[in-house]
Amino acid sequence: MAPRSKEPRISVNKLAEYLDCKAARRTKILQDQKFPQEYIVVYYKEASEAISQFLSNNMQDVSILDRAIRVLEQRTGDTIQSQRRIIGNIEAIENFQVMSDDIDFGTMAPSLGANSPETLKIRGVSISVRPEITLIGKNKRGQFQNGAIKLHFSKTFALSEDAAAYVSAILNTYTKDILMTEGSVSTNHCHVIDVGSRTTWPGVKSVRQRMKDVEEACAEIADRWKLIQQP
Numbered sequence: 302m303a304p305r306s307k308e309p310r311i312s313v314n315k316l317a318e319y320l321d322c323k324a325a326r327r328t329k330i331l332q333d334q335k336f337p338q339e340y341i342v343v344y345y346k347e348a349s350e351a352i353s354q355f356l357s358n359n360m361q362d363v364s365i366l367d368r369a370i371r372v373l374e375q376r377t378g379d380t381i382q383s384q385r386r387i388i389g390n391i392e393a394i395e396n397f398q399v400m401s402d403d404i405d406f407g408t409m410a411p412s413l414g415a416n417s418p419e420t421l422k423i424r425g426v427s428i429s430v431r432p433e434i435t436l437i438g439k440n441k442r443g444q445f446q447n448g449a450i451k452l453h454f455s456k457t458f459a460l461s462e463d464a465a466a467y468v469s470a471i472l473n474t475y476t477k478d479i480l481m482t483e484g485s486v487s488t489n490h491c492h493v494i495d496v497g498s499r500t501t502w503p504g505v506k507s508v509r510q511r512m513k514d515v516e517e518a519c520a521e522i523a524d525r526w527k528l529i530q531q532p
Contacts, residue, residue: 314453426522435449445484448487453494469508473491
C-alpha cells in the first residue's frame, strides 16, 4: 500500500466521479484516495505513456502505439494481478486506436504534460489534475489560446456526461491558474478522452457553475477527511 495521505487530496477524475455518484460510492472513493493501493495508482502506466506520446506527436506516428503493444505482449507477469494489468494496458491502447480518429486538435499544437505538476488547491483539498497533454495555438485574431487534455481509463467507472464536464471545467481552471503564461483558455480544447468507454468528451462551456459544485464538493471532502477510516 502507498503511504496514507494525511492532507485532503483527490485526483481530478475521482473528484468528477465523486460529484456524480451516491453516498456509499463517495465514501469508497475517499477511502481509496486516503489509503491508495500502489497497484491501482500505476495500473495503466504503460498505456498512459504510449497514448500521451502518440498525442504529443500530433497523432502522426501510429507505430508508437503498435510498438507499445508488442512490448507488453512480450512481458510475462509473475502474478495473476500483474498478468491482468498487462492485458488491461494492451486493451486500453487497442481501445484508443479505435477511437483516435475522433480526436481533433484543430490548429492547437500538443505537448506532453509535466511529470510532477503543481496541484490545484480548492477549499483545503489538493486536486491532482496532471493533464497528459497541454495545447497552445492562436485564434483568428492571432491571440494565444491554451488548452489541456485528460485521459481516463477505468472500464468499471466510465465517466458520465456530467462527470466529464466537471473534469473539463477543472482542466479549464487549472490551465488558467497554473499552466498558461499568456493568452486565454479555449473551452473547446479542455476536453477528456475516456479510453475505457471509447468516448471523447468535448470541452464544457458552463465552467463557472461547474466550479461552484467543485468548491462545495471539496469543502465536503475536507470536512470528512479525518473521519475516513481504512477499509
